[in-house]
Amino acid sequence: MSWTSTMSSGYSSLEDDSEEYFFTARTSLFKKPSVKPTNLKDVDKERELRTHLTHEEIRQKVEQYNAASRDHFKMTLNSNGLYTGFIKVQVDLRRPITVKEDGACGVKGQEAFYLPHGSINTLHISSNNTVRQVIQALLNKFTVADNPAKFTLFKRFSREDQVYTCKLSEVEHPLFLRLVAGPSTDKLSFVLKEQQTGEVMWDAFSIPELHNFLRILDKEEQDQVCVITRHYNSYREKLEEAMRAAGSPC
Missing domain, CATH: 3.10.20.90 (Phosphatidylinositol 3-kinase Catalytic Subunit; Chain A, domain 1)
Incomplete structure (x- = not known):
């Protein structure tokens, strides 16, 4: 966040x-x-x-x-x-x-x-x-x-x-x-x-602080997964479109 x-x-x-x-x-x-x-x-x-x-x-x-x-x-x-x-x-x-x-x-x-x-x-x-x-x-x-x-x-x-x-x-x-x-x-x-x-120095952080860090890391991980998924889907759509234009079965 x-x-x-x-x-x-x-x-x-x-x-x-x-x-x-x-x-x-x-x-x-x-x-x-x-x-x-x-x-x-x-x-x-x-x-x-x-x-x-x-x-x-x-x-x-x-x-x-x-x-x-x-x-x-x-x-x-x-x-x-x-x-x-x-x-x-x-x-x-x-x-x-x-x-x-x-x-x-x-x-x-x-x-x-x-x-x-x-x-x-x-x-x-x-x-x-x-x-x-x-x-x-x-x-x-x-x-x-x-x-x-x-x-x-x-x-x-x-x-x-x-x-x-x-x-x-x-x-x-x-x-x-x-x-x-x-x-x-x-x-x-x-x-x-x-x-x-x-x-x-993780010992210097309180339990609520550590939980907040974990939530931030989880959100950043989810955001990164969404970015990779969007890139993959976009590449797959372009690849399938190129294959159809070439007359090859998908």
Whole structure:
């Protein structure tokens, strides 16, 4: 089953150190560039740079960012040194997700969906928000019941005419990376993917999730059988028609 409905915009709050932050989700599509994976480890470099920036340096970077931005997704610097802004996260999931839903008479259930590849969610976050919180906010927005540990956030960036992807640590700060890179998504973008463990960890899924996967596989199998049957019937009809035209008995 594929999730073909349009994702709606809205807000969900996230509290961190008694501060309230809001996450806004919008969706769109963009062309996926070819990427080259890399194992770059720059968490320590990001943390060191972030902690050494003064309030004045941050103010200058925010002004430069807003001046270079070509849309209304600006950054705002607060008096306490925190700043807020927007990041765009591309959803690139290969396996179905389990979504919580309210059924008839208020009975709650779960259903598995394939999210459209390449859909983009625009999040309004704070400089204090970590990768872990961004992932959780995305899952909360779409009422995803899956364990957040199944997902990870990557950054995609260009270097010397090559496009790389790098897995982000859960404690990194996406908005700071966005600020340093500037507003261009060609220089830096974020991608939500499943954890790359090499093998599917079936023990991490609940029984309802596994049943949903089986139903999806059964439907895909039935669809494939129907496609093959139609092709066979069409070929048989054309073959019989050709034999009749040639005067040969069927």
